[in-house]
Amino acid sequence: MQAKTNPFTLGADYALCICTYKRPLLLLKLLQDVAAQTHSPEAVIIVDGDPASQGVANLLATMDLSVAWRLWYLPSNHANLSYQRYLGYKAARNLNAEVLLYLDDDLRISQPDALEKVLFPLSWDKEEIFGVTATFQMVGYSQQTGTATLWDRQQYNNGGIPLLVRLFGNARKIPPGGLSPAGQRRLPLDQGQDYAPVDWLRGGVMAYSMRALSEDCFSEDLFAMYQLRCGKGEDTFLSRKVRSKGQLLLAFCAQVEHPDDDLPKSYPYQAYRFGYASAYSRRLLNDHYRGFDPPLWKDRFALFKSYLGTTGLNWWRAISGPKKHRFAFAWGYTRGAIRGLVQKPTARNLTPKIDWFRDAEDALHNMIVIQNGRSI
Numbered sequence: 001m002q003a004k005t006n007p008f009t010l011g012a013d014y015a016l017c018i019c020t021y022k023r024p025l026l027l028l029k030l031l032q033d034v035a036a037q038t039h040s041p042e043a044v045i046i047v048d049g050d051p052a053s054q055g056v057a058n059l060l061a062t063m064d065l066s067v068a069w070r071l072w073y074l075p076s077n078h079a080n081l082s083y084q085r086y087l088g089y090k091a092a093r094n095l096n097a098e099v100l101l102y103l104d105d106d107l108r109i110s111q112p113d114a115l116e117k118v119l120f121p122l123s124w125d126k127e128e129i130f131g132v133t134a135t136f137q138m139v140g141y142s143q144q145t146g147t148a149t150l151w152d153r154q155q156y157n158n159g160g161i162p163l164l165v166r167l168f169g170n171a172r173k174i175p176p177g178g179l180s181p182a183g184q185r186r187l188p189l190d191q192g193q194d195y196a197p198v199d200w201l202r203g204g205v206m207a208y209s210m211r212a213l214s215e216d217c218f219s220e221d222l223f224a225m226y227q228l229r230c231g232k233g234e235d236t237f238l239s240r241k242v243r244s245k246g247q248l249l250l251a252f253c254a255q256v257e258h259p260d261d262d263l264p265k266s267y268p269y270q271a272y273r274f275g276y277a278s279a280y281s282r283r284l285l286n287d288h289y290r291g292f293d294p295p296l297w298k299d300r301f302a303l304f305k306s307y308l309g310t311t312g313l314n315w316w317r318a319i320s321g322p323k324k325h326r327f328a329f330a331w332g333y334t335r336g337a338i339r340g341l342v343q344k345p346t347a348r349n350l351t352p353k354i355d356w357f358r359d360a361e362d363a364l365h366n367m368i369v370i371q372n373g374r375s376i
Helices: 024-035 055-062 081-094 114-123 148-160 163-168 220-227 234-243 271-287 297-320 324-342 356-364
Strands: 014-020 043-048 070-075 099-104 129-138 195-198 205-209 247-258 368-371
Touching: 014 024, 014 081, 024 043, 024 055, 043 055, 043 081, 055 070, 070 081, 070 356, 081 099, 081 220, 081 234, 081 356, 099 114, 114 129, 114 205, 114 247, 129 234, 148 271, 148 324, 205 234, 220 234, 220 271, 220 356, 234 247, 234 271, 271 297, 271 324, 297 324
Parallel strands: 014 043, 014 099, 043 070, 129 247
Antiparallel strands: 070 368, 099 205, 129 205, 195 247
């Protein structure tokens, strides 16, 4: 799918939301990159998961980027990426934005028109494009900057997948751009086109038409999983809901960098907890694989098959190359898979004392606007 030949126009103002947690210096670098983009947001919403430290608040109050945007600061009452994204959506709705762009706080954007190209398809009149994501240049963790588990998973994803998995695993049946019922993605084929249809968006860059976002695209069950550090895939969850309403695209023509300057903040990277979250989160993704429709029996079977095969593979890797973190990851994944089979993850089960939507309303009352380095 090639870009249209007419000059870029986005009939609607767009709001940019950056959810951040203990990364003020990385956030500043990203805001500087956004300030250099060819298409500027009308509003920038910073959802701070660590307001008590005042690191982000102090940064926003003192920086001077000489930009025209109105900058909003929203202190979150939960350090929880999926919940913070919901707060960003609510804020954008209150600001009457027609397009919402999410960016991760640890990205860099050197391509000057990257955001323009991500937003471009949302202005097409004759096609129901409701979401767009970008391509990523992944630097990756080194053995020095990452943990042993992250390094292992990186090597696995970069070509260490065993032949039997490639031949008989669930992912082999996924079409280009598709998603399996167990949450495995497959990239579309890059044949020189500007855009390609996909069934998922990458969380680092997600642009949505606000027409497609609604309260039921967000889930307190997902908030609860992230609160207890046993959730992953919030980007897949949200984009699958939107995919039920219209088309999603990957912009080959827009590239951002993910330099991995910091360890993950939104999910655990310790071996046991990483394994547990990787497995248990698959259950929630499977529950919502068909968007607003319930999963089919074949979706459940695909999840069971994925659990069984991945558990066996994890233990085989631990036994064939014995290392403490591999056994911890395998045990964590096994326990997460068992729980995923026997207990549906819900906010009632996981965080019964938290009223997520009431807390969200409380947080929104504390949002302030910062302009030219001054609160007004």
